[in-house]
Amino acid sequence: MKPWLYVAPALALLITFTYVPVVNMIWYSFHYWDGLSTVMEPAGWDNYVRVFTDERYWQVFRVSLYYFGASFAQIAIALYFATVLSFSTRFRNLFKGILFFPYLLNGVAVGFVFLYLFQPGGTLDTILGGHTPLWLGDPDVANFSLAGTSVWRFTGLNFVLFLGAIQSIPGEIYEAAEIDGANRWHQFRHIIAPGIRRIISLSVILAISGSLSVFEIPFIMTGGANDTRTFVIQAYDTAFQFRQIGLASAMAVVLLLIVLAVTWLQRLLLPDEEVALS
Amino acid sequence: MRSVPKYLSLIVASVIVLVPMVVVLFAAFKTHAEYNSTGPLTPPRDWLNLDNFATAWTNGHMLRGFWNTTIILAISLTGTVFVGTLAAYAISRFAFALKRVVLGLFLVAALVPGVTTQVATFQIVKSMGLVNSLWSAIVLFLGTDIVSIYIFIQFMQSIPKSLDAAAMIDGAGRFTVYRRIILPLMRPAIATVVIIKGIAIYNEFYIPFLYLRSPDLSVISTALFRFKGPYGAQWETIAACTMIVILPTVVIFLLLQRFIYNGITAGATK
Numbered sequence: 025m026k027p028w029l030y031v032a033p034a035l036a037l038l039i040t041f042t043y044v045p046v047v048n049m050i051w052y053s054f055h056y057w058d059g060l061s062t063v064m065e066p067a068g069w070d071n072y073v074r075v076f077t078d079e080r081y082w083q084v085f086r087v088s089l090y091y092f093g094a095s096f097a098q099i100a101i102a103l104y105f106a107t108v109l110s111f112s113t114r115f116r117n118l119f120k121g122i123l124f125f126p127y128l129l130n131g132v133a134v135g136f137v138f139l140y141l142f143q144p145g146g147t148l149d150t151i152l153g154g155h156t157p158l159w160l161g162d163p164d165v166a167n168f169s170l171a172g173t174s175v176w177r178f179t180g181l182n183f184v185l186f187l188g189a190i191q192s193i194p195g196e197i198y199e200a201a202e203i204d205g206a207n208r209w210h211q212f213r214h215i216i217a218p219g220i221r222r223i224i225s226l227s228v229i230l231a232i233s234g235s236l237s238v239f240e241i242p243f244i245m246t247g248g249a250n251d252t253r254t255f256v257i258q259a260y261d262t263a264f265q266f267r268q269i270g271l272a273s274a275m276a277v278v279l280l281l282i283v284l285a286v287t288w289l290q291r292l293l294l295p296d297e298e299v300a301l302s
Numbered sequence: 303m304r305s306v307p308k309y310l311s312l313i314v315a316s317v318i319v320l321v322p323m324v325v326v327l328f329a330a331f332k333t334h335a336e337y338n339s340t341g342p343l344t345p346p347r348d349w350l351n352l353d354n355f356a357t358a359w360t361n362g363h364m365l366r367g368f369w370n371t372t373i374i375l376a377i378s379l380t381g382t383v384f385v386g387t388l389a390a391y392a393i394s395r396f397a398f399a400l401k402r403v404v405l406g407l408f409l410v411a412a413l414v415p416g417v418t419t420q421v422a423t424f425q426i427v428k429s430m431g432l433v434n435s436l437w438s439a440i441v442l443f444l445g446t447d448i449v450s451i452y453i454f455i456q457f458m459q460s461i462p463k464s465l466d467a468a469a470m471i472d473g474a475g476r477f478t479v480y481r482r483i484i485l486p487l488m489r490p491a492i493a494t495v496v497i498i499k500g501i502a503i504y505n506e507f508y509i510p511f512l513y514l515r516s517p518d519l520s521v522i523s524t525a526l527f528r529f530k531g532p533y534g535a536q537w538e539t540i541a542a543c544t545m546i547v548i549l550p551t552v553v554i555f556l557l558l559q560r561f562i563y564n565g566i567t568a569g570a571t572k
Contacts, residue, residue, distance in 0.1 A: 026476060030392035031404055033385045037445040042411045045422035052422060059425065105315065108308055121559065122316045128551050128562070130505045132526045136544045137322050140329065140342075140537060147325045147342040176319070181566065188567035237415040240507055244527065256417050263421045264512070276418040287413050 046280070052273035059269045071274035081275065084255045087167060088235045091254075094171035095231035099224065101175070102182035107212055110190040120187070127180035135244030138173045142245075163251040170242050170252055177241070182227055189220040229290045233283040255279060323548070329541035330354055337538045354542035358529075362543050366518070367525030374436055374521065375503055378443035379496050386446040386495065387488060390454035391480050395466065412448040417508055427513060438513035439521070443503050450495045453568050457491035458484065497558055498565035501551070522547055 053071055055064040075081045105123055109116055126134070141147045142159035149156045159169040193215060201211055239256040242248060248257040255275065263272035329337060331346035331354070358364065393401060423442070424433075432438040466479050474482065507523040514524065526547050529540045555562065 027392040027396035027398040027401075030388045030396070030480075034389035034446045034451070035404065035407070037385065037441075038407060038411055040426065041423055041442060041445050042414060042419065043407070045419045045426060046414060048425065049419060049422035101315075105312070108312065113308070113312070119312050119316065121555070122319050124563075125552075125555060126319060128501055128505075128555055130523055130526070130547050130551065131507050132523045133544045133547045136526070136529075136540055137326050140326055140541065141322045143537075147322070150341050150343055176322070184563060184566055188563075233413075233415060237417050239417050244507075244530075259418065259421065263424075269421060269425075272421045276421050279418050280414060283413060283415060 049273045049276055049280075052269050053277050055270045057269045058267040059263070060267070064270075067270055071271045072278070074271060075274050075278055081258065084253055084258045085236075087252060087254050088238065090167040090171040091174055091235035091238050092231060094175050095178075095228075095235055098175045098179045099182055099227050099231070102179050102186055103224070106183050106186035106190055107216060109187060110216070111208075120184075124180035124184050126177050127184075129177070131177075131240035132244055134173065134177050135241060138169075138176075138241075139245055142169055160246055161250060166246060166250045166252050170245060173241050173245070174238065185223055185227070186220055189223045190216055193219040225290070225293075229286055232286045236279055236282060326541045326544055329538050330545045332538050334536070334538060354538045355546065358539050358543035358546060361539070362525050362529060363517070363520060364522075364525055364543065364546055367520045367522045370436060370514075370519060371504060371521045374439050374443065375500055378440045378503060379500055381440070381444040382446055382450060382499060383492050383496065385444065386450045386454050387485060387492070388480070389446060390451055390458050391484060393451075394455050394458040395463070395476075408446075408448045408451055420508065420512060424512065433513055434516050434519065436514070436519060439506075439509050442509055442513075443499075443506075447499075449568075450499060453491050453495055453565070454488065456568070457488060461487050494561050494565040494568065497554070497561045501554065501562070504550070 052064075054067055054069075056067045056070075057064040105119075109120055113119065139160070144158060144161075148159060157165045160166050197215055198211060201215060206214070236255050238254045239260070242252045242254050243257050243260075246252045248254070248261070259272045259275045259279075262268050262275065325342045328342065328345055331349055331351050332340065333351065333353070336347060392398070393405065427433055427438050427442070430441075432441065461484060465483055469479050469483055470476075504522060506521075507527070510519075510521045510524045511527070514521065517528070520528065526543055529543055533540050
């Protein structure tokens with residue numbers, strides 16, 4: 025009996041604010057409900073059908089592709105700098121700090137910093153000069169600008185994770201490789217890459233759910249205007265502006281299922297095995 | 303010579319990271335006329351011109367924002383430490399049925415993206431009558447996440463069990479062991495969790511935006527967000543306010559780098 029007393033507070037919070045909402049959400053998703061009325065009208069699969077057939081709802085998946093693409097750029101940049109800084113470098117800690125710092129910033133502050141950077145006649149236009157597009161106003165460009173902002177904000181996280189993984193590879197392996205005549209590229213290819221394979225694949229998996237749950241940057245910077253509406257902005261508007269709780273819940277359930285499927289796939293493809301290095 | 307491209311790439315990356323913030327810093331020190339007549343890359347004439355900061359501080363009610371954020375931080379961090387260490391104590395020191403199930407519940411919950419379930423969580427918080435009260439945010443941040451629990455369990459495992467046993471021979475009960483022996487030894491892990499979670503709460507936007515609608519309940523993020531509409535033409539004020547929000551992060555980062563890096567890597571390698 026005793027141990028349950030110790031886990032009870034944590035478990036109670038977990039169940040109340042995570043599991044009960046998930047169960048309720050599934051229930052709501054099969055109903056029409058405005059969140060206020062005491063009766064819910066059954067809707068069958070209507071809400072789900074709408075998520076996949078109404079253009080306003082499924083086109084948000086297209087927007088997430090920009091962020092998904094951007095996360096590959098993010099992983100590549102992070103991997104490059106993590107590798108570079110894992111070898112002895114002057115001002116190593118300074119560079120590490122600078123590259124990581126944006127990740128710690130308040131999302132609203134990041135949004136304003138980039139609104140200022142992208143504004144017509146602003147910093148970016150001054151630097152580039154000549155003919156520049158409306159970075160946030162042109163629907164063909166806006167998603168690239170926002171995805172770029174997201175890369176700026178989150179690369180530091182991937183970078184620090186990769187650097188940590190690279191540094192946990194024992195130093196003797198490099199020494200042995202250097203004696204055997206391996207150059208930096210060989211060291212990267214045959215020691216670093218296999219050593220951090222797990223964290224890289226984890227980052228790719230997280231990129232999928234991450235790009236589907238993008239919210240802060242587009243919400244703060246464009247509010248979803250100019251074709252930049254993401255899945256979560258759409259769900260937020262549906263639930264809290266248009267009071268269609270059932271439809272918003274169906275969207276959330278679809279997103280949840282995608283995330284769970286992706287995680288399951290990861291478990292399937294990458295069972296918990298450590299890569300043998302030595 | 304081989305290292306020229308390496309340093310060049312590092313410098314280019316640093317410039318890309320820093321320039322967007324530095325130009326905002328420039329704007330924060332400019333007068334309105336100066337802002338309109340100079341380019342964004344021109345440094346301000348007077349680095350001691352703090353007028354914009356004063357305007358931002360009063361008109362944005364930033365004091366209130368910092369105060370509300372501080373209350374939320376203090377209560378939810380204290381709560382998280384107790385809730386989390388108690389749960390970790392049970393998991394690492396007791397054998398009980400369904401232990402794996404409990405751990406599994408925390409693990410699976412980590413996969414549920416919080417932003418999506420808010421549709422339903424909102425109804426629960428509403429039914430508790432907590433909407434438009436600081437308690438909504440506190441209660442939602444209080445829930446211990448898997449990363450904190452994992453950091454606590456890991457650290458607790460490194461405390462020898464013989465210590466517990468010795469105390470219990472001396473007649474201490476289980477709770478006394480937790481309070482007198484485990485908790486004091488957990489200080490480094492507690493510091494890591496408090497810093498990582500503290501930064502996350504300071505930066506959180508969605509939860510306060512959704513639950514703390516009244517202007518009196520603004521936290522840092524939502525207070526800054528309120529500048530968006532009415533100050534569209536006064537970038538120097540917005541810039542100053544943005545800098546006010548960024549400054550504490552810079553200070554915390556410079557002081558606590560080691561803890562931050564450790565906490566971030568500990569969370570991911572689970």
